Amino acid sequence: MNNNAFEPKIVAFLCNWCAYTGADLAGTSRIQYPPNVRIIRVMCSGSVDPTYVLKPLLDGVDGVLIGGCHPGDCHYQSGNYKARRRIIALKQILKSAGFDDDRVWLRWISASEGGRFAETVTKMTEFLKEKGPNPMRREWAV
Amino acid sequence: MKTVIPVENGDTLVAVRGFLKRLLEAGVVDAVLVPMETPAGAVTPALVSDSRLLDAANPLAPVMGLNAARVVGPVSIREPRGKIAAVLRPCELRALVELVKLKQASLDDMVTIGVDCLGTYDVPVYEVMRADDGVDVAAYLASAQSGELAPQDGYAFRDACQMCEKPHVSALSSGERLGGVEAVVTLELFGADLSAGIPVTLPDELAEKLGLTDPSPGPSPARRREIIEKVIAARTQVRDARFAEMDRRLEQEGIEGVFAACVRCHNCMTVCPICYCKTCLFKSPTFDHEPLQYMNWAHRKGAYRLPADTMLFHLTRLNHIVLSCVGCGMCTSACPAELPVGRVFRTIGQQVQAVFDYVPGGNVEEPLPLITFREDEWMEVGEE
Ligand code: SF4
Ligand code: SF4
Ligand code: FES
Numbered sequence: 030m031n032n033n034a035f036e037p038k039i040v041a042f043l044c045n046w047c048a049y050t051g052a053d054l055a056g057t058s059r060i061q062y063p064p065n066v067r068i069i070r071v072m073c074s075g076s077v078d079p080t081y082v083l084k085p086l087l088d089g090v091d092g093v094l095i096g097g098c099h100p101g102d103c104h105y106q107s108g109n110y111k112a113r114r115r116i117i118a119l120k121q122i123l124k125s126a127g128f129d130d131d132r133v134w135l136r137w138i139s140a141s142e143g144g145r146f147a148e149t150v151t152k153m154t155e156f157l158k159e160k161g162p163n164p165m166r167r168e169w170a171v
Numbered sequence: 172m173k174t175v176i177p178v179e180n181g182d183t184l185v186a187v188r189g190f191l192k193r194l195l196e197a198g199v200v201d202a203v204l205v206p207m208e209t210p211a212g213a214v215t216p217a218l219v220s221d222s223r224l225l226d227a228a229n230p231l232a233p234v235m236g237l238n239a240a241r242v243v244g245p246v247s248i249r250e251p252r253g254k255i256a257a258v259l260r261p262c263e264l265r266a267l268v269e270l271v272k273l274k275q276a277s278l279d280d281m282v283t284i285g286v287d288c289l290g291t292y293d294v295p296v297y298e299v300m301r302a303d304d305g306v307d308v309a310a311y312l313a314s315a316q317s318g319e320l321a322p323q324d325g326y327a328f329r330d331a332c333q334m335c336e337k338p339h340v341s342a343l344s345s346g347e348r349l350g351g352v353e354a355v356v357t358l359e360l361f362g363a364d365l366s367a368g369i370p371v372t373l374p375d376e377l378a379e380k381l382g383l384t385d386p387s388p389g390p391s392p393a394r395r396r397e398i399i400e401k402v403i404a405a406r407t408q409v410r411d412a413r414f415a416e417m418d419r420r421l422e423q424e425g426i427e428g429v430f431a432a433c434v435r436c437h438n439c440m441t442v443c444p445i446c447y448c449k450t451c452l453f454k455s456p457t458f459d460h461e462p463l464q465y466m467n468w469a470h471r472k473g474a475y476r477l478p479a480d481t482m483l484f485h486l487t488r489l490n491h492i493v494l495s496c497v498g499c500g501m502c503t504s505a506c507p508a509e510l511p512v513g514r515v516f517r518t519i520g521q522q523v524q525a526v527f528d529y530v531p532g533g534n535v536e537e538p539l540p541l542i543t544f545r546e547d548e549w550m551e552v553g554e555e
Binding site: 079080083084087088089097099100101107109110111113114115116117118119121122123124125126127128135136137166167168169170171 | 480546554
């Protein structure tokens with residue numbers, strides 16, 4: 030497949046208080062970022078069950094981004110610390126089970142970091158273009 | 172205190188039953204949760220309050236149809252209930268520890284009686300053995316002394332038992348740990364001549380109540396250690412070979428290859444002592460999709476595996492419980508497609524547990540990896 034023509038799809042779970050507000054700021058500040066990301070707002074990165082990440086991946090989405098507040102800034106005190114462990118476990122399980130774990134990104138983005146959000150989506154899109162489409166997109170047995 | 176439960180006429184089982192009866196008769200506990208033999212010879216756990224009925228107790232029967240931690244949970248979780256003794260195998264004790272941490276079981280007013288495990292058969296295998304050749308109990312119990320744990324000729328132990336490297340118990344009250352699974356009372360079969368006596372470690376106060384005041388070291392601790400190490404070495408070898416094999420399969424075929432024949436019956440989840448949720452997402456209407464949705468998926472991928480969401484089910488179960496998986500293998504025993512569910516969970520579990528430096532079933536005080544955290548760990552994650 031010609032990777033230049035390939036436009037990866039990213040599903041992003043962004044916490045209401047930081048990462049989502051950051052994404053919003055990127056929009057209102059008219060900071061350019063690739064249109065490859067579909068954003069789902071969640072209350073906290075700690076509320077992202079691994080199933081939410083797994084379902085799109087198995088259906089063939091190219092990348093999943095989980096965005097939360099920087100350590101110490103979680104609106105619910107410790108949601109992001111727990112998310113950190115949960116995503117580390119998830120990535121290890123993906124690796125152990127024979128999947129790529131680098132399609133899952135966890136990033137801390139504050140409400141004022143519109144630029145960081147745009148940059149993260151740009152980097153992730155470029156990384157996934159380079160990496161190529163998720164084989165699960167064609168894998169019927171999954 | 173270490174002592175020996177005396178065995179008369181070489182009948183180990185009668186001695187164990189006598190010990191359990193004394194727990195009730197001396198008022199130490201109000202009921203004993205223990206595997207019981209039905210008149211027809213099948214084995215199932217029961218909560219026994221009448222000491223006379225303990226003539227049917229058989230915690231030495233080499234069969235495992237259930238991880239009893241599953242039933243200790245509901246029986247123990249709330250007061251008032253009185254005192255309970257629960258006779259458990261090492262993998263059941265480990266599962267119980269995890270359930271306590273998950274707040275699904277309670278060790279308050281509970282006397283755990285851990286028994287070294289010499290290996291178990293699946294129920295259907297045990298039934299055939301009983302019907303055809305009979306169970307050679309004497310040979311089975313004798314294997315404890317030599318550490319040559321072998322199934323009866325023509326039969327095989329459960330898949331999980333063949334690779335179990337934690338088959339022994341350690342007394343909470345004793346100093347020497349040997350890395351065994353901890354219980355209040357431990358029946359230490361390994362290294363012992365069980366036709367002569369059953370070595371037991373128990374708190375002094377309890378020993379006094381039971382009239383077991385004869386301090387006797389039983390077989391030397393060195394002997395016990397030697398036998399346990401021998402068993403562990405043999406089992407570890409089998410385990411590591413299977414880990415390597417499963418790693419290879421997962422790499423080559425992916426999880427969708429290993430679970431290709433899964434019918435998503437959820438048996439593995441139903442028997443798993445750790446999967447305790449009353450309303451599992453996968454039994455909810457969340458995954459009853461519209462017909463059009465299936466068609467969309469079929470069009471998108473060209474074909475769509477049914478039952479749908481099967482790999483999602485296994486990967487989710489891995490994410491939710493693999494850090495607490497005690498490797499009891501009940502999932503494998505329960506699978507109608509005879510899939511190596513337990514091997515997958517142990518292989519992956521070992522790798523994920525290593526990341527968090529966590530040993531399931533170890534210490535009740537140690538928090539579950541996914542409910543605890545340190546602020547200053549994995550500081551680089553999320554910052555790139
Ligand atoms: S996943 Fe299987 S081996 Fe692990 S605890 Fe559950 S039933 Fe036992
Ligand atoms: S018991 Fe076997 S067939 Fe049933 S859901 Fe589990 S792996 Fe699939
Ligand atoms: S609210 Fe943003 S991570 Fe918890």
